[in-house]
Amino acid sequence: MFKIYLFSILLLFGLHSFCRAELIRVYAAADLQYALKEIADLYQREHPEDKVELIFGSSGKGAAQIKAGAPYHLFFSADMKYAEELYKEGYLVTKPKPYAVGRIVVWVRKDSGLDPSKFPQILLEAKKIAIANWEHAPYGRAAKEVLQNYEVFDRVKDKLVLGENVSQAASFVYSGAAEVGIIPLSHAISENMKKVGTYFLIPENKHSPIVQGYGITEAGKNLKGVKKFYEFVLSPKAREILKKYGFMVPGEK
Amino acid sequence: MHEINWLPFWLTIKLASITTFLLLLIGILLSYYLAYNRHKINTIIEALLSLPLVLPPTVLGFYLLILFNKQGLIGTLWYKIFNKQLVFHFEGLVVASVIYSLPMMVHPLTAGFRSVPKNLIEASFTLGKSRLETLIRVILPNMKASILTGIVLSFAHTVGEFGVAVMVGGNIEGETRVVSIAIYSAVESMDYKTAHIYALILFFMSFLTLLALYFLNKKWKPYDKA
Numbered sequence: 116m117f118k119i120y121l122f123s124i125l126l127l128f129g130l131h132s133f134c135r136a137e138l139i140r141v142y143a144a145a146d147l148q149y150a151l152k153e154i155a156d157l158y159q160r161e162h163p164e165d166k167v168e169l170i171f172g173s174s175g176k177g178a179a180q181i182k183a184g185a186p187y188h189l190f191f192s193a194d195m196k197y198a199e200e201l202y203k204e205g206y207l208v209t210k211p212k213p214y215a216v217g218r219i220v221v222w223v224r225k226d227s228g229l230d231p232s233k234f235p236q237i238l239l240e241a242k243k244i245a246i247a248n249w250e251h252a253p254y255g256r257a258a259k260e261v262l263q264n265y266e267v268f269d270r271v272k273d274k275l276v277l278g279e280n281v282s283q284a285a286s287f288v289y290s291g292a293a294e295v296g297i298i299p300l301s302h303a304i305s306e307n308m309k310k311v312g313t314y315f316l317i318p319e320n321k322h323s324p325i326v327q328g329y330g331i332t333e334a335g336k337n338l339k340g341v342k343k344f345y346e347f348v349l350s351p352k353a354r355e356i357l358k359k360y361g362f363m364v365p366g367e368k
Numbered sequence: 369m370h371e372i373n374w375l376p377f378w379l380t381i382k383l384a385s386i387t388t389f390l391l392l393l394i395g396i397l398l399s400y401y402l403a404y405n406r407h408k409i410n411t412i413i414e415a416l417l418s419l420p421l422v423l424p425p426t427v428l429g430f431y432l433l434i435l436f437n438k439q440g441l442i443g444t445l446w447y448k449i450f451n452k453q454l455v456f457h458f459e460g461l462v463v464a465s466v467i468y469s470l471p472m473m474v475h476p477l478t479a480g481f482r483s484v485p486k487n488l489i490e491a492s493f494t495l496g497k498s499r500l501e502t503l504i505r506v507i508l509p510n511m512k513a514s515i516l517t518g519i520v521l522s523f524a525h526t527v528g529e530f531g532v533a534v535m536v537g538g539n540i541e542g543e544t545r546v547v548s549i550a551i552y553s554a555v556e557s558m559d560y561k562t563a564h565i566y567a568l569i570l571f572f573m574s575f576l577t578l579l580a581l582y583f584l585n586k587k588w589k590p591y592d593k594a
Contacts, residue, residue, distance in 0.1 A: 184456065308558070
C-alpha cells in the first residue's frame with residue numbers, strides 16, 4: 116500500500132517536467148513594464164526560436180529573490196546599486212552595465228480636476244499620494260528625495276500610499292484610489308495612462324539620477340539566447356524603444 | 369482582439385489537482401488515525417493540523433520560504449535528491465499547498481470516519497475482513513459525501529491560495545504564476561481586461577463547484593433519514 120502511495124507521488128512529480136522549450140527568463144524593474152515588453156516582442160520577431168519571459172517587480176525584491184535562488188537569467192534593476200551588489204556577491208556574472216536613465220513625473224487623472232504643474236502645492240491639496248516603497252524600489256527612493264528637496268516630505272508623509280513597486284503605485288492613481296502619483300515617466304506615456312491622465316515632469320536636479328543597470332545571472336551564464344538578448348538591449352533598435360518611453364540612453368544626450 | 373493567456377489557469381488546475389490527490393492519500397491516513405484512536409496527544413495533533421486555517425498565509429509563507437530555500441532544512445534535502453530548488457518552483461508550490469489546504473481535507477474526512485456506524489465496521493471484522501479491506505469496501509463507500517466535501521474544499525482552497533504562493537513561488541510564468549497571482553499582476557500592470565476575464569471565470573467556476581457539492585451532499589446523505 117505505502118509503495119503505491121509513494122509511486123503515485125513520484126509519478127505526479129515526474130509528469131510535470133515535460134516539454135520545456137528554451138527560454139530567456141527576465142526579472143525587470145517595474146518601470147520597464149511597457150518598454151521592455153516592446154523590446155522583447157521585437158526580439159522574438161527577429162529570433163522566433165527564443166521565448167522571452169518577463170517578470171516585473173521592484174528591484175529590491177528581484178535582487179532578494181535572485182539571492183534566494185530564483186531561476187532568472189537576466190536582471191534589470193532600476194538603479195546600479197542592486198545590480199552591483201549582486202555582482203559583488205557573485206549572483207551576477209557580468210559587470211552591471213547601464214542601459215537607461217529614468218525620469219519621474221507627477222501624474223493625475225484628467226477627471227480629478229487637479230493641475231500637476233502646480234507642483235508641489237498639488238500634494239498639499241491631495242488626500243492620498245501614491246509612490247513606490249523606497250525601501251526596495253529605486254523610483255520610490257527618487258520620489259522621496261523629490262519630496263525632501265521641495266521640503267514637503269514631513270507635511271505629506273501621512274498621505275503617502277506605498278506601492279510594492281512603481282507599477283502598483285501607478286495603478287493606485289490610475290484607478291482613482293489616490294489622486295496624485297509620483298511615478299516613472301515611462302508609465303505616464305504608456306498608452307493606458309496617457310489616455311486618462313496628465314503629468315508634470317519633475318526637474319532632473321530634484322533627485323539623484325536614476326541610472327539603471329543590468330546583467331546576466333549565474334543561472335543564465337551559459338545560455339546562448341540570454342547572451343543574444345543581453346546584447347539586443349543595447350542595440351540601436353532597442354534604444355529607440357527605450358527613448359520612446361522617455362528614458363535617456365547612456366552615451367546620448 | 370485581446371489575447372488571453374490560459375497558462376495560469378492550466379497551471380492552477382494542475383496544482384490544485386495534484387495537491388488534492390496528495391491530500392486525499394495523506395488525509396485518509398491521518399483522519400483514519402485521528403478518528404479511531406484516542407490518545408491525549410491527538411488533541412495536539414488536531415490543533416496543529418488546523419493551524420493553517422487561522423494563521424495568516426504570510427506567516428506560513430515566510431517559514432516555508434526559510435525551510436525551502438537552499439540553506440533551509442527541507443530545501444537542502446530536496447536539493448540533494450532532485451538537484452533542484454523548492455522555492456520558485458512548481459514542486460515548492462505543491463508542498464506549500466498541501467500544508468496550506470491540509471485542514472480542508474482532514475476535517476471533513478475525520479468527521480466522515482466518525483459518522484460511519486461502528487456496527488458496520490465490526491460486522492466486517494467479524495466476517496474476517498482485514499483492516500485494509502474494511503477501509504476500502506466498507507468505510508470509504510459509506511462516507512462518500514465527506515470525501516467529496518474534502519476533495520472540493522481542498523481543490524477550491526488551493527485555487528484561491530495567494531499569500532503563500534506569492535511568498536514561496538514568486539511570479540514565474542508556467543512555473544508559479546497561478547491565476548490568483550496572474551490577476552494581481554494584471555491589475556498592477558493596469559490590464560483590467562485580463563483581470564476581469566480571469567476573475568469572472570474563477571467566480572463562476574467556484575460557484576458551480578459549490579453548487580455541485582451541495583447538490584451531491586443532499587443526494588448522498590444516507591443516515592439522516594433513518
